[in-house]
Amino acid sequence: xxxxxxxxxxxxxxxxxxxxxxxxxxxxxxxxxxxxxxxxxxxxxxxxxxxxxxxxxxxxxxxxxxxxxxxxxxxxxxxxxxxxxxxxxxxxxxxxxxxxxxxxxxxxxxxxxxxxxxxxxxxxxxxxxxxxxxxxxxxxxxxxxxxxxxxxxxxxxxxxxxxx
Amino acid sequence: xxxxxxxxxxxxxxxxxxxxxxxxxxxxxxxxxxxxxxxxxxxxxxxxxxxxxxxxxxxxxxxxxxxxxxxxxxxxxxxxxxxxxxxxxxxxxxxxxxxxxxxxxxxxxxxxxxxxxxxxxxxxxxxxxxxxxxxxxxxxxxxxxxxxxxxxxxxxxxxxxxxxxxxxxxxxxxxxxxxxxxxxxxxxxxxxxxxxxxxxxxxxxxxxxxxxxxxxxxxxxxxxxxxxxxxxxxxxxxxxxxxxxxxxxxxxxxxxxxxxxxxxxxxxxxxxxxxxxxxxxxxxxxxxxxxxxxxxxxxxxxxxxxxxxxxxxxxxxxxxxxxxxxxxxxxxxx
Numbered sequence: 001x002x003x004x005x006x007x008x009x010x011x012x013x014x015x016x017x018x019x020x021x022x023x024x025x026x027x028x029x030x031x032x033x034x035x036x037x038x039x040x041x042x043x044x045x046x047x048x049x050x051x052x053x054x055x056x057x058x059x060x061x062x063x064x065x066x067x068x069x070x071x072x073x074x075x076x077x078x079x080x081x082x083x084x085x086x087x088x089x090x091x092x093x094x095x096x097x098x099x100x101x102x103x104x105x106x107x108x109x110x111x112x113x114x115x116x117x118x119x120x121x122x123x124x125x126x127x128x129x130x131x132x133x134x135x136x137x138x139x140x141x142x143x144x145x146x147x148x149x150x151x152x153x154x155x156x157x158x159x160x161x162x163x164x
Numbered sequence: 165x166x167x168x169x170x171x172x173x174x175x176x177x178x179x180x181x182x183x184x185x186x187x188x189x190x191x192x193x194x195x196x197x198x199x200x201x202x203x204x205x206x207x208x209x210x211x212x213x214x215x216x217x218x219x220x221x222x223x224x225x226x227x228x229x230x231x232x233x234x235x236x237x238x239x240x241x242x243x244x245x246x247x248x249x250x251x252x253x254x255x256x257x258x259x260x261x262x263x264x265x266x267x268x269x270x271x272x273x274x275x276x277x278x279x280x281x282x283x284x285x286x287x288x289x290x291x292x293x294x295x296x297x298x299x300x301x302x303x304x305x306x307x308x309x310x311x312x313x314x315x316x317x318x319x320x321x322x323x324x325x326x327x328x329x330x331x332x333x334x335x336x337x338x339x340x341x342x343x344x345x346x347x348x349x350x351x352x353x354x355x356x357x358x359x360x361x362x363x364x365x366x367x368x369x370x371x372x373x374x375x376x377x378x379x380x381x382x383x384x385x386x387x388x389x390x391x392x393x394x395x396x397x398x399x400x401x402x403x404x405x406x407x408x409x410x411x412x413x414x415x416x417x418x419x420x421x422x423x424x425x426x427x428x429x430x431x432x433x434x435x436x437x438x439x440x441x442x443x444x445x446x447x448x449x450x451x452x453x454x455x456x457x458x459x460x461x462x463x464x465x466x467x468x469x470x471x472x473x474x475x476x477x478x479x480x481x482x483x484x485x486x487x488x489x490x491x492x493x494x495x496x497x498x
Contacts, residue, residue, distance in 0.1 A: 032401050035404070036397050036398045036400075036401035036402075038401075039397040104376040105375050108376060108380060109379060112383050115386045115387060126351070126355060126358065129355075129382075132382060133362060135386070136365055136385065136386060137365070139386070139390070142393055143392050143396065146393065146396040146397065146400065150396055150399045153399075
């Protein structure tokens with residue numbers, strides 16, 4: 001289990017960094033939705049950064065998130081590679097229009113491609129599944145970390161609220 | 165007599181190993197340092213799969229297309245491998261030696277036959293090593309290996325060296341030896357291997373066979389994970405007054421959950437301190453973890469331009485964390 005713990009630690013490291021870069025760049029006060037988006041965005045970027053961009057999904061996630069944040073240097077700071085590579089390819093693919101696949105496996109692979117970030121770019125089915133596996137591991141890490149933090153937070157929630 | 169019986173057994177043993185497993189072990193041999201997150205993700209029995217698969221599902225991210233066209237031979241450094249490492253990798257070392265010295269296209273069959281011999285030898289010695297577990301057998305293997313090296317180097321003068329880009333695979337007994345069908349078989353094996361892997365990863369997949377069902381499960385799982393993330397981030401947003409606030413909790417949780425020594429470094433730079441805090445060796449002195457994040461707080465205060473300091477100044481008073489944190493982490497058991 002130790003390498004899974006390492007994944008989680010990597011993620012936490014990156015998440016702390018992104019959260020606090022984001023916090024510095026955005027004005028307070030934020031409402032709940034904005035906060036939630038900030039948390040989600042930062043954790044997505046952190047997850048992709050933890051994977052260190054050797055996978056398609058991590059680069060696609062960075063480029064996708066880069067569009068959402070007003071502060072582009074943030075994404076660049078966390079992951080120091082050019083993410084615009086992926087962005088243009090994603091856009092052109094979406095422009096090609098939707099078509100519905102008839103047979104079961106094909107339809108499902110299309111769906112999976114839409115779910116996994118950067119999936120549309122992958123032609124080879126083997127490769128898609130391999131990327132999905134990797135993505136699932138990191139998603140799990142993200143969920144586990146967030147769940148633990150949320151549990152801690154809810155317990156100490158009354159403590160934090162007292163100070164505000 | 166014994167040799168013949170053992171050889172027979174070994175021949176069958178070899179043919180049981182699939183083409184795919186050999187390729188994979190080959191890759192793993194080439195890249196010994198790999199550790200994939202997938203490795204530690206499973207418990208007990210699935211580690212058997214995971215241990216072999218890591219090598220190429222991990223950080224070796226984009227090498228899938230390269231499996232059919234392997235990296236070139238590394239040559240001489242291999243030949244001086246110590247006996248211990250030769251035990252597990254003797255097979256593959258020899259195969260590389262083969263690719264240097266043999267013609268791949270015309271003499272494929274001959275290669276297969278001779279490689280069978282050498283693999284047999286290695287396996288025989290491997291087995292005897294396992295059974296005896298003594299240094300004598302290691303020496304025996306070393307001698308055998310040396311003999312083989314000599315014989316192959318003799319052969320090299322006769323045979324031209326062709327392209328060394330491909331992994332040579334061996335056809336199993338009773339199966340077609342056509343290169344296309346071999347490649348096809350490797351591809352199918354790979355897909356099914358990965359499906360098995362997915363079954364380990366995605367919970368509740370053991371009963372399902374067939375690609376469509378598996379894909380369904382995967383899709384459901386990914387969707388559910390993504391929805392969980394949405395929900396959890398909303399939950400975190402509700403509880404915390406500012407997004408930055410997670411930090412204290414993350415630290416404390418992280419520091420309590422994994423047995424690590426965390427040494428607060430004197431130069432608590434922005435990202436530097438998270439790095440220091442989280443990235444240390446593994447030992448079990450975690451009881452005083454609750455106090456550890458006080459040190460960064462005290463030291464961060466000195467760097468006034470640091471946005472962190474504002475975060476911590478707005479945070480809770482240290483005294484409150486003191487007893488509460490200790491109790492909480494004890495009770496939560498994170």
